[in-house]
Amino acid sequence: MAQATRFDLAIVGGGMVGASLARAASRIGLRTLVIEASEGAENAAAYDDRAIALARGSEQILQSLGVWGELEKESAPIRQVHVSDRGRFGFVRISAAEYGLNALGHVASGRALGRALFGGLERLPGVTLLRPARLVRFIDRPDAVELVVMQQRQERILQCALLAAADGARSPVRQQLGIAATDWAYGQHALIANLTVSAPARGVAYERFTDSGPMAMLPMVDGRYAMVWTLDDAAVEAAMALSDGDFLARVQRRFGMRLGRFTAAAPRSLYPLKLVRAKRQGRGRVLLIGNAAHAVHPITGQGFNLGIRDVAVLADLLFEARRDDKDPGNAELCRAYAQARERDQRELALITDGLVRLFTSPLLPVRAARDIGLTALDNLPWAKALVAQRFMGFGGRQPRPARGIPFPPTPVARTVKTTEHTENTER
Numbered sequence: 152m153a154q155a156t157r158f159d160l161a162i163v164g165g166g167m168v169g170a171s172l173a174r175a176a177s178r179i180g181l182r183t184l185v186i187e188a189s190e191g192a193e194n195a196a197a198y199d200d201r202a203i204a205l206a207r208g209s210e211q212i213l214q215s216l217g218v219w220g221e222l223e224k225e226s227a228p229i230r231q232v233h234v235s236d237r238g239r240f241g242f243v244r245i246s247a248a249e250y251g252l253n254a255l256g257h258v259a260s261g262r263a264l265g266r267a268l269f270g271g272l273e274r275l276p277g278v279t280l281l282r283p284a285r286l287v288r289f290i291d292r293p294d295a296v297e298l299v300v301m302q303q304r305q306e307r308i309l310q311c312a313l314l315a316a317a318d319g320a321r322s323p324v325r326q327q328l329g330i331a332a333t334d335w336a337y338g339q340h341a342l343i344a345n346l347t348v349s350a351p352a353r354g355v356a357y358e359r360f361t362d363s364g365p366m367a368m369l370p371m372v373d374g375r376y377a378m379v380w381t382l383d384d385a386a387v388e389a390a391m392a393l394s395d396g397d398f399l400a401r402v403q404r405r406f407g408m409r410l411g412r413f414t415a416a417a418p419r420s421l422y423p424l425k426l427v428r429a430k431r432q433g434r435g436r437v438l439l440i441g442n443a444a445h446a447v448h449p450i451t452g453q454g455f456n457l458g459i460r461d462v463a464v465l466a467d468l469l470f471e472a473r474r475d476d477k478d479p480g481n482a483e484l485c486r487a488y489a490q491a492r493e494r495d496q497r498e499l500a501l502i503t504d505g506l507v508r509l510f511t512s513p514l515l516p517v518r519a520a521r522d523i524g525l526t527a528l529d530n531l532p533w534a535k536a537l538v539a540q541r542f543m544g545f546g547g548r549q550p551r552p553a554r555g556i557p558f559p560p561t562p563v564a565r566t567v568k569t570t571e572h573t574e575n576t577e578r
C-alpha cells in the first residue's frame with residue numbers, strides 16, 4: 152500500500168504528551184503522523200522508572216482517550232496528601248474524603264504509562280508511526296508544513312496541515328522556530344528510587360521538606376514507595392555513591408518513621424531540574440505542547456498533568472475543525488489554542504517556581520513563614536479547597552476530554568482541507 156505523504160496532523164515526539172495527542176487524533180478521525188527518534192522495543196527514555204502522580208483531571212482526559220480503564224488497575228490511589236516540614240511544627244493534610252471523593256489522583260509508573268499510551272500506537276486508525284525516525288527540519292508554508300524526516304539513513308519529505316511539537320524540553324522544533332524560552336537551571340537534581348517500607352500507609356502521599364531538600368514519597372500499586380528527593384548539585388555525587396544500606400539510613404533520618412523502616416531500594420536515577428517556558432505557543436502552523444512549551448520542577452508532580460491539558464484543549468479544537476470540515480492548521484485554531492493555554496501554563500510555572508524557592512530556602516524567617524503558612528492552610532477549609540482544586544487539575548477552560556466526554560469515533564477523512572495563513576501571528 153502506498154504511504155500517504157500528506158497528513159492532517161504530524162506530531163514530533165512519542166513521549167507521554169505526543170502519544171496522548173496521537174490517541175485523541177485517532178478518535179477524531181485525523182490522518183496523523185507520529186515521528187519518534189528513540190530505538191528499541193519501548194520508548195524507554197520517555198517512559199522510565201519515574202512514578203507519575205496523575206491528577207484527577209488528567210484521569211478524566213485519559214478516560215476520554217480510552218486508556219484509563221487498564222491504567223487504573225496498574226495505579227495506586229492517592230487518598231490523602233500529607234505535607235510537613237522536618238523538625239518544625241507546620242503541616243497540612245488534604246484528604247479526598249473532605250471533598251466527597253474516593254481519590255485525589257493516582258500514581259502510575261512511567262512504564263505503565265508507556266504501555267497505555269505508546270503501546271500499539273501504530274495500530275490505531277489513521278495513525279502512522281515512524282520510528283526510529285527523526286524530524287531533521289521543516290518549512291512552515293502558508294498552506295502546509297513540509298517535513299524532512301530521516302529514517303534508516305534516508306530522507307523523506309512529508310506534509311501536514313498542523314505540526315505539534317511534543318519533542319521535549321530541549322525541543323529542536325522550538326529552536327528551529329527561533330522561539331526564545333526561559334531556561335533556568337535550579338542547580339538541583341531529582342534523585343529517584345523506589346523503596347520497600349515495613350509499614351506502608353496505603354493511599355497516603357507525603358511531601359516532606361528537609362534541610363537537604365524536599366522529599367516526596369508516592370504510594371505505588373505494589374505497596375512500595377516512589378521517592379523523589381531534590382538535592383543540590385553539590386550533594387548529588389555523594390548520595391549516588393552511598394551503599395544501599397547507607398542510602399536507606401540517610402533517607403530514614405530525613406523522612407522519619409511514618410512508613411516504618413525503609414528495607415530495600417531499587418536502583419537510583421538522577422534528573423537535572425530546570426524551569427523551561429517558551430515565550431510563545433508556536434508560530435504559523437506549528438504549536439508547542441508538553442515539555443516543549445513548559446518543563447516544571449517535579450516538586451508538585453504537575454509536568455505531565457499540565458501537558459495533558461495542552462492535549463485536551465488542542466484535541467477539542469481539532470475535533471471542532473474536523474466536525475466543521477475546516478483546515479486542522481487554520482490560523483484561528485492556532486490562535487485559540489495559544490490563548491486557551493497561556494494562563495494555566497503561566498500560573499503553574501509561577502506556583503511551582505515559588506514553592507521551590509519557599510521550600511528550599513534555609514533562611515530562618517522564610518522557614519518560620521512557611522510553617523505559619525502550612526498551619527494556616529490546614530485550618531482554612533476554603534484555602535485548602537482552592538489548593539486541592541488546583542492540584543487535582545481543575546480550573547480554567549474545561550474542554551470535552553477534561554470533562555470525561557469522549558469524542559465520538561469518526562472515520563478517517565480522505566482529503567485534507569487547507570486554507571492559507573495570511574499572517575504569521577505572534578502567539
Ligand SMILES: Cc1cc2nc3c(=O)[nH]c(=O)nc-3n(C[C@H](O)[C@H](O)[C@H](O)COP(=O)(O)OP(=O)(O)OC[C@H]3O[C@@H](n4cnc5c(N)ncnc54)[C@H](O)[C@@H]3O)c2cc1C
Binds near residue numbers: 163341
Ligand atoms: C523526576 C521527575 C518526576 C516527575 N514526576 C511527575 C509527576 O509526578 N506528575 C507529572 O504530571 N509529571 C511529572 N514529571 C514530569 C513528566 O515526566 C514530564 O512532564 C513528561 O514526561 C513530559 O513529556 P513530553 O512528552 O512532553 O516530553 P518527553 O518525555 O521529553 O518526550 C519527548 C520525545 O520526543 C522525542 N524527540 C525529540 N526530538 C525529536 C526529533 N527531532 N524527532 C523525533 N523525535 C524526537 C524524544 O525521543 C522523546 O520520546 C516528572 C519529571 C521528573 C524528571
